[in-house]
Amino acid sequence: MRNNGLLTKKFDKLLIANRGEIAMRILRAAHELGLDTVAVYSDADRYAPHVRYAKEAYHIGPSPARESYLVIDKLLDVAKKSGAEAIHPGYGFLAERAEFAQACVDAGIVFVGPSADAIRTMGDKQRARETVMAANVPVVPGVAPGTDEELVAAGNEIGFPLLVKATAGGGGKGMRPVYAATELPDAIAAARREAQAAFGDGTVYLEKMIVEGRHIEIQLMADSHGNTIYLGERECSLQRRHQKLIEESPSFVVDEDLRRRMGAVAVAAAQAVNYVNAGTIEFLVDKDKHFYFLEMNTRLQVEHPVTELVTGVDIVQEMLRVARGRKLRITQEEVKMKGWAIECRINAEDPYNNYMPSTGTITTSRLPTGPGVRVDTGVFPGYEVTPYYDSMISKLICFGETRGEAALRMRRALAEYRIMGVKTNIPFHQHMMDSHRFLTGQFDTKFVEERFSMSDREVMDELEAAILATLAAHQRGQQASQIVAPGMRDTSNWKYLGRWERLRR
Amino acid sequence: MKYITMVNNQEYVIEIDHDDTIVVNGERYAIDFHSLPDGGVVSLLLNNRSYEAVVDERDETWEVLVRGELYSVTVQDERAYRLAKARGVETAVHGDVIIKSPMPGIIIAAPAAEGDVVQKGDKIIILESMKMENELRAPRDGVVARVQVKPGDSVEKDQVLAVIAEPQESDE
Known part of the structure; x- marks a missing residue:
C-alpha cells in the first residue's frame, strides 16, 4: 500500500540501520516477533553486540558515521544483498532524513517510520510551526x-x-x-x-524563551488506517545544554485533565501531516501550565522505555506491526498508565570536570539487576568509547508503584552498577537522586545548569578506597616478590605470571 | 609493611603486617580481603562491613570504584615514599599547567589569548568532539603563556593545546 510516499506491507526480514543500545533494542523486538534480522557495522563495531546478536551482519565501511552509518546507498545495497524487506532507522543517524525514507520507498523497502513528507515538514522547524499553528496547536x-x-x-x-x-x-x-x-x-x-x-x-x-519552563513530551502512535493515539507524557526537564539526562513518566505536574488536553493537541499536530508510526511531540510547559509546541520528533526516542514501563505497550514491536500495515492493537480508551518509571542516561563523561567526555576502553561492565530494573546497553568489557559516536553507554530504567519507590530503586541500581575504564556520570545521577529538589519534583529545564552542583556532594568512601587500593597494591607486591624468588616453585616463573595475570582479568 | 596512600589530597598511613588486620593512621581494623577472578572485582570485609569494589592500576595510580564513585589513589611503600621525598618529587609541582586535548577533535575557538590573565574556570579552548562543543577551562588562576592551536585545527588525544603559567605577583 502506498500513499503520501508511505509504504506499508508485510515483511519477514528487517535491516537495522543503527548501532549501540538502540540496535539491540530493535533486534530484540524483531526476534520476539519472529522476524529475521540484518545488522550493519563500521570498522569500529565488528565486536559490537548488535553484530553478534543479529541473524546476519554486513560491513559498511570505516568508523566515521559519514562513511558508514550515514551512507544511504550502502544501506540500500545491504538490504538488496540480504533480502531485507524493511529498514528500521533507530534514532540519530538517518532516522530523520526524508531522503532516506524516500529512497527506501523508491526501492520497494518498508521504512519503519513516517512518510518522507511528514519527516520533511516536521524536520524544518519553521514549516512545522506553520503547519501545527494551522491545526490550532499553541506555539512559542x-x-x-x-x-x-x-x-x-x-x-x-x-x-x-x-x-x-x-x-x-x-x-x-x-x-x-x-x-x-x-x-x-x-x-x-x-x-x-x-x-x-x-x-x-x-x-x-x-x-x-519560556522561563521556569518544563520540557514535557507526548508519545504518539499512529497506524496507516487512520488511528492515532497518545501514550501519556514524559517529563524530560533534567537536561544539560539541551541534552536530556533523566526522563520519567508520568510527569509530576501533569494531571488527568492536562494530559487529555496535551494528548488531543499532539494527536491534532500529527494528523496535520498524516503521521504514521511512532512519533513524539515536545512541549514546553510554563509554571501556569500553559503548554507550547516545540517540535515533533519523527522517530523512536531514546527515552521510550519509561513510557513502555508505565503503559505496558512495547513501542518498538508496535512500530514493526504498524509498518507491516496492521492496525494498532489498542485504542485510546485502553491506554492506562500505572506506576512510575525513571530513566538515567549513563554517559561516558566526568561530572566532576565540567561533564567532559571520557574516551577509553571499558574494562568492567557489571549491570544492576533485580526487581524493577531495566538496562538498555550496547557496550561490554573490551568496548572502546571512541569520539566517532555519542557518549551514551547505557540507559538505566527503574520502575516503582510510586515516584518515590522508583527513585529509591534507581539509587539502589546506580550503586550496583560497575563500569570501569572510562569515567561515567553515575555520581551525577546519584547526587540527583539524593537531591531534595528532585525528590519533590521542583525543577525546570535550567535546573541542572543553574542550580545543581556536584561540589556539595559528600565524599562517602574515601578511607575505604584508600584501604582497597593499598590492599590491592600490597597483594600485587607480594605476588611480584614470590616471582623473583627462583626455585621456590615447581613451574617456571613465566608460566606462573601468565596464569596469575589471567586469573586477575 | 607500611604504605603512604593518597586520595583526594588526603594522606593515609596504612600498615599491613598481618593477614587479618591492618592499621590505618594508628587505628586497627579487622580485614578480610579477596580478589575475585572477575574483571578486577575485590571484596573487602572491614570490621565485618562489606565493600565490593573494582580496582584497576593504570599509570601508577589505582582507580577504585566504590558505590558508583571512582577514586584515584596513589600508593607508595615507605621506602618509595622516602626516596621520592628525598628526590624532591613531592615538592616539584611545576608552575605551569598544561591543557591537553582529552580526545581527538576540532578546535572551534580559542577565547583566551597569550598574555591574558585568567581565573579558574575561564574558557581557554572550545573543542568539538563526540558531536558536542566541549569547553576546556582553566584549572586554576594564571596567565596564558602559550596557545598552540587555532580555530579549525584538528587535534589528537593528549595534544598540548595551551599552557597556563603561575599568576604574576601584583605590585603591593
Whole structure:
C-alpha cells in the first residue's frame, strides 16, 4: 500500500540501520516477533553486540558515521544483498532524513517510520510551526529566519531572554540562549556555525524563551488506517545544554485533565501531516501550565522505555506491526498508565570536570539487576568509547508503584552498577537522586545548569578506597616478590605470571 | 609493611603486617580481603562491613570504584615514599599547567589569548568532539603563556593545546 510516499506491507526480514543500545533494542523486538534480522557495522563495531546478536551482519565501511552509518546507498545495497524487506532507522543517524525514507520507498523497502513528507515538514522547524499553528496547536512566540541584521532587530522587539535555533536543528545543536541584546550577534554566529557543521544548513530563527519552563513530551502512535493515539507524557526537564539526562513518566505536574488536553493537541499536530508510526511531540510547559509546541520528533526516542514501563505497550514491536500495515492493537480508551518509571542516561563523561567526555576502553561492565530494573546497553568489557559516536553507554530504567519507590530503586541500581575504564556520570545521577529538589519534583529545564552542583556532594568512601587500593597494591607486591624468588616453585616463573595475570582479568 | 596512600589530597598511613588486620593512621581494623577472578572485582570485609569494589592500576595510580564513585589513589611503600621525598618529587609541582586535548577533535575557538590573565574556570579552548562543543577551562588562576592551536585545527588525544603559567605577583 502506498500513499503520501508511505509504504506499508508485510515483511519477514528487517535491516537495522543503527548501532549501540538502540540496535539491540530493535533486534530484540524483531526476534520476539519472529522476524529475521540484518545488522550493519563500521570498522569500529565488528565486536559490537548488535553484530553478534543479529541473524546476519554486513560491513559498511570505516568508523566515521559519514562513511558508514550515514551512507544511504550502502544501506540500500545491504538490504538488496540480504533480502531485507524493511529498514528500521533507530534514532540519530538517518532516522530523520526524508531522503532516506524516500529512497527506501523508491526501492520497494518498508521504512519503519513516517512518510518522507511528514519527516520533511516536521524536520524544518519553521514549516512545522506553520503547519501545527494551522491545526490550532499553541506555539512559542518567535521570529522567522532572516539575515543577521533582521534577526538582531526582531530580537530586540520580542525581548529577552530568547533562543536562537537552527531550522534543521535537533538535540540542542545549533541552539543558543541569549539573555541580553549585546550577546545576540555572537549567538547567531555561533548557532549558524554549529548548525552548518552538524546539518549542512546554517539557517536560524528566534524564539521567546519560556522561563521556569518544563520540557514535557507526548508519545504518539499512529497506524496507516487512520488511528492515532497518545501514550501519556514524559517529563524530560533534567537536561544539560539541551541534552536530556533523566526522563520519567508520568510527569509530576501533569494531571488527568492536562494530559487529555496535551494528548488531543499532539494527536491534532500529527494528523496535520498524516503521521504514521511512532512519533513524539515536545512541549514546553510554563509554571501556569500553559503548554507550547516545540517540535515533533519523527522517530523512536531514546527515552521510550519509561513510557513502555508505565503503559505496558512495547513501542518498538508496535512500530514493526504498524509498518507491516496492521492496525494498532489498542485504542485510546485502553491506554492506562500505572506506576512510575525513571530513566538515567549513563554517559561516558566526568561530572566532576565540567561533564567532559571520557574516551577509553571499558574494562568492567557489571549491570544492576533485580526487581524493577531495566538496562538498555550496547557496550561490554573490551568496548572502546571512541569520539566517532555519542557518549551514551547505557540507559538505566527503574520502575516503582510510586515516584518515590522508583527513585529509591534507581539509587539502589546506580550503586550496583560497575563500569570501569572510562569515567561515567553515575555520581551525577546519584547526587540527583539524593537531591531534595528532585525528590519533590521542583525543577525546570535550567535546573541542572543553574542550580545543581556536584561540589556539595559528600565524599562517602574515601578511607575505604584508600584501604582497597593499598590492599590491592600490597597483594600485587607480594605476588611480584614470590616471582623473583627462583626455585621456590615447581613451574617456571613465566608460566606462573601468565596464569596469575589471567586469573586477575 | 607500611604504605603512604593518597586520595583526594588526603594522606593515609596504612600498615599491613598481618593477614587479618591492618592499621590505618594508628587505628586497627579487622580485614578480610579477596580478589575475585572477575574483571578486577575485590571484596573487602572491614570490621565485618562489606565493600565490593573494582580496582584497576593504570599509570601508577589505582582507580577504585566504590558505590558508583571512582577514586584515584596513589600508593607508595615507605621506602618509595622516602626516596621520592628525598628526590624532591613531592615538592616539584611545576608552575605551569598544561591543557591537553582529552580526545581527538576540532578546535572551534580559542577565547583566551597569550598574555591574558585568567581565573579558574575561564574558557581557554572550545573543542568539538563526540558531536558536542566541549569547553576546556582553566584549572586554576594564571596567565596564558602559550596557545598552540587555532580555530579549525584538528587535534589528537593528549595534544598540548595551551599552557597556563603561575599568576604574576601584583605590585603591593
